[in-house]
Amino acid sequence: MDCHNKSPEVQVGKDTLKFLLMGNPNVGKSVVFSKLTGVEVLAANYTGTTVGYTKGKIRNLKKEGILIDVPGTYGLEATSEAEEVAVSFVKEGADAIICVLDATNLERNLNFALQLKKFDIPMIFVLNLVDVAEQQGVIIDSEALAKELDAPVIPTVAVRNVGLRELITVMEKVGKRQKEVCYTAEKELVEEEETRWKEIGRIVEKVQTLVEREPSFTEKLGYVSMQPWPGIPLAILVLVLVLGFVVGGGKAIRGVLLLPFVYNVYEPAMTAFIGGFITEGTIFYNVLVGDYGVLIKIIEWPFALVLPYITLFYIALSILEDSGYLPRIGVLMDGALRKIGVQGGSIVPFIMGYGCAIPAILGSKAATTHKERVIVASLVSLAVPCTAQTAAFFVLLGDESIWMLVGVYGLSILAMIIGGSVLNRMLPGKVDPMLLEIPNLLKPDVKTVVQKIKIRVKHYLVEAQIPMALGILFAAIIAETGLIHGISDFLSPVVTGWLGLPGEAGLALMLGIVRRELAVLPLLDMNLTSLQIFTGATVALFYLPCLSVLAILIKEFKLKTGLAIAGTTLVAAFLIGGAINQTVRFISSIL
Amino acid sequence: MSLYAIKKEHRCIIENLPKIGLLKSLGLREGINVAIKSKQPMGGPVIVQVGRRCVAIAQDIAKDIQVREVN
Numbered sequence: 001m002d003c004h005n006k007s008p009e010v011q012v013g014k015d016t017l018k019f020l021l022m023g024n025p026n027v028g029k030s031v032v033f034s035k036l037t038g039v040e041v042l043a044a045n046y047t048g049t050t051v052g053y054t055k056g057k058i059r060n061l062k063k064e065g066i067l068i069d070v071p072g073t074y075g076l077e078a079t080s081e082a083e084e085v086a087v088s089f090v091k092e093g094a095d096a097i098i099c100v101l102d103a104t105n106l107e108r109n110l111n112f113a114l115q116l117k118k119f120d121i122p123m124i125f126v127l128n129l130v131d132v133a134e135q136q137g138v139i140i141d142s143e144a145l146a147k148e149l150d151a152p153v154i155p156t157v158a159v160r161n162v163g164l165r166e167l168i169t170v171m172e173k174v175g176k177r178q179k180e181v182c183y184t185a186e187k188e189l190v191e192e193e194e195t196r197w198k199e200i201g202r203i204v205e206k207v208q209t210l211v212e213r214e215p216s217f218t219e220k221l222g223y224v225s226m227q228p229w230p231g232i233p234l235a236i237l238v239l240v241l242v243l244g245f246v247v248g249g250g251k252a253i254r255g256v257l258l259l260p261f262v263y264n265v266y267e268p269a270m271t272a273f274i275g276g277f278i279t280e281g282t283i284f285y286n287v288l289v290g291d292y293g294v295l296i297k298i299i300e301w302p303f304a305l306v307l308p309y310i311t312l313f314y315i316a317l318s319i320l321e322d323s324g325y326l327p328r329i330g331v332l333m334d335g336a337l338r339k340i341g342v343q344g345g346s347i348v349p350f351i352m353g354y355g356c357a358i359p360a361i362l363g364s365k366a367a368t369t370h371k372e373r374v375i376v377a378s379l380v381s382l383a384v385p386c387t388a389q390t391a392a393f394f395v396l397l398g399d400e401s402i403w404m405l406v407g408v409y410g411l412s413i414l415a416m417i418i419g420g421s422v423l424n425r426m427l428p429g430k431v432d433p434m435l436l437e438i439p440n441l442l443k444p445d446v447k448t449v450v451q452k453i454k455i456r457v458k459h460y461l462v463e464a465q466i467p468m469a470l471g472i473l474f475a476a477i478i479a480e481t482g483l484i485h486g487i488s489d490f491l492s493p494v495v496t497g498w499l500g501l502p503g504e505a506g507l508a509l510m511l512g513i514v515r516r517e518l519a520v521l522p523l524l525d526m527n528l529t530s531l532q533i534f535t536g537a538t539v540a541l542f543y544l545p546c547l548s549v550l551a552i553l554i555k556e557f558k559l560k561t562g563l564a565i566a567g568t569t570l571v572a573a574f575l576i577g578g579a580i581n582q583t584v585r586f587i588s589s590i591l
Numbered sequence: 592m593s594l595y596a597i598k599k600e601h602r603c604i605i606e607n608l609p610k611i612g613l614l615k616s617l618g619l620r621e622g623i624n625v626a627i628k629s630k631q632p633m634g635g636p637v638i639v640q641v642g643r644r645c646v647a648i649a650q651d652i653a654k655d656i657q658v659r660e661v662n
Contacts, residue, residue: 074616105644108618136643199619226638226645227629331647335633344635344647433649434636435613440644 017065017174019058020089022116025072026108026439028128031158031448032100033069036167040455053085067098073570074108076115081365096122096174103133103140103155104440106208110200113149120175123151124170126163130155132440137213144207159445222441225328235329242316244492246379247394250309254395258304262296268297286480287473291525294469294476301521302468303580309391310460311453316380318354319453322444327436332436340420341375341427343367345433349376353384355456357549360384361556371429374561375420377553381545382569383415385516392520393537400533408537415542415572465516467547471514475507475522494574499539500581501532508536515546530585539577544570594627594648594656595637602626603658614656617646624661 021036023029025270034040037056058065070089071082076437087266090097101109119124127142146153152170156163215223271289278285287555320326326348330337334344346367353360357380364376385393397404424431487510488495488503495506504526512519519540528536544566545552554562597603605623608614618641619625628638636647646650648656 074613077612079612104617105642107642108616108644111616138643193615223628228632231629331631331634331636331638334647334649335631335635338634433651434647435617435649435652436636436647438619438638438645438647 002556008139013064015064015176016091017063017095019062019065019067019171019174020070020097020121021067021100022070022086022090022097022112023072023126024074024102024105024112026437027072027100027102027109029069029072029160032098032126032128032156032164033067034451035158035161035164037067040451051091055107056291058171062172068094070127073112075112086397087581088117090119090121092544093177094121095177096171098124098126098171099482100128101125101153103127103130105205105340106138106140108198110203111196114199117149117151117285122174123149124167124174125149125151125153126158126167127153127155128158131157131158131160131162132442135213135216136219136440137211139209139211141207141209145203146337148203148207153526159448174440187431218441218443222324222328222513225325225441226438227329230327231332235332238320242320245316246309246312247398249312250391250394251398253308253312254304258308262300262304265493266294266299283480287476290476290480292472292476292479292522294473297476298469299473301472301517302465304523306388307396307457307460308390309394310387311457313355313387313390314453317351318449318456319444320351320443322452324439324441327438328441331434331436332439338431339424340379341431342372342379342420343431343436345434345436346372346376349407350380350384352427353380354387354390355379356386356388357381357384357545358552359548361552368432369429371427374427374557375423375431377557378423378565378568379416379419381549381565382419382542382572383412385412385541386546387541388460389516389520392517392540396520396524396533397537400530404530404534404537407534408541409532411538411576412541413577426471449586463548467514468518471511471518475511475518478507478510479504498574498578498581500585501536502528505532505536508540509543512540512543516540516543519543531581535577535581538580541574542569542573544573592658593654594625594639594658594662595650595653597627597658597660599627599629601660601662603660605656605658607657609652609655611652614652617644618642618644618649619656625658 021029021033031057033054036058038059039056053067053071055066056069058067066091070086073083075083076087076090077083097119099113101113125145127140127145130140133140140155142153142155149475154163154166154170156167158164226235267289274285274289274295278288286293289293312538314446327345329351330344330347332344333347337344337347346364349360349363349366352363353375360380361377363378364373367373367376393405393408397408478487484504484507487506491506491509492503495501496503496511499505505523508522509518511522520537523536523540544546545553550566552560553565556562557565594603594605602624605619605621605625607621608619619639621643626640628640630637631647634650636649638645638647638648
């Protein structure tokens, strides 16, 4: 039998040591990976964060070595996509496997460890989360465990760097191997199941001591947060607090700090500076510092208007992710979400979608069926505004009336319910019943959370700025050269006739293709009526996801499905936006 | 009786369970003693404590798990 098919084929140099990092889902592999390699990966306290694989060069190791973060799996029987990836990595061989074990859940983790040992590759065990285990009254004798497993066992608290130095010391002793790994494990693994569980029972009996402990505050909170009462009101409270934090905090930072700086300091200075070179009133002057002046908008829009909300949202999201609270909301919502064709667990990609649709669509890989994945990705693309767009909504709608904001978000939820129900009936296939491990509720580690927020904000600053800048430059040229009038005339049957917006709003629709917030921001300076603002916001909400999202959709779901999702959002945007405009106008005309 | 029929905070021993690989991986096996921690509304899952961890099990699956109550 050829056991090297489907290999991910990671090529390493002749003298480079290859380490695989493996373990059950949500045991802290990605944290160990970041700490050992310095490669920034986003970890979270729930299963299935790592869906592809990442590799990185190991720091602080005297020899050359690379580490591969293999997706977490419960077994090696190749029954799911993640397990197939894991199995193929093992078959490809390595100089050593670092297997991360969760000390709070030794039995189940040993099931994986013993399966892995069958492959005859040197092993190093990392017994992670020993601090949480101790709080729960689980004491594990790591020396006895090392004897049983016949391999080094290093107790660690990876998020706080405890034990990592010892891990590196053990890794130094690993040598280069020439041996081929070729092992038809799957069949034997199934046959051996009974004896394996007996063996696990024996080891656990020997190395683990349970002490009765009064449940800690977080444990009690973890318990009540998954009861319908008071869990559901608690979830609503958390949501309201997060919204208040992001909306209120963002508005404060923007109003007190950033906008005065842009309007009172930056804009006059820039205008004066440009005025020193170029005559006021010329086209070139207007493109740079006029109404749509690129040098003004490129600071005002992304930094003064959007950045405060992005930062605050990612602070809230990162804390929630690392606390292990999100899957609890998924459990509470499972009954309701099932009606729109998704499992409770898929609430996580939806919440991520309020940050950015790209990680949400990638994260939907954790869904167990293709149908569910398509539903999650479609609904996120259609009706979940990303933070940048949300920020733009806060500015456009929140300044008008808080009820308009509530209205647009109500519309977004309604669209998800209707869209989900339709897709659930339309798409073939099924949605698997929920079977999900609920993570321990943990107090998030400040350093890790700060690191995550940094990665995400940096990502916004780096990835978003180039399309944003090009979009703004394009807008400035069109608006200031008068080209906008031609475009307005061309789009006017739709924009003015059907949607009831002024002709210039066509600009927002054109820019919205590039980035979602650009479908909203140009509306700010147009002196719109309340109805026009609401219509504009509705169109922007459902309108095409940005170019990067379209690229991800096509990459993940092939051209046809990707374009179908994008096309549907476009049609929905014009239909719903126009329907609102026409209905309100009709009602007010007969009143 | 089925796991879904067990009341909250009651314990039971699993006697028979459907052939779903993930169930075993999550620590649910024959002869294991589990406690029901909560039942979710609208046909949602039951939450079962296995060892120190909690697992959410959909109604459909929970109904197929045969158990013996041990309170």
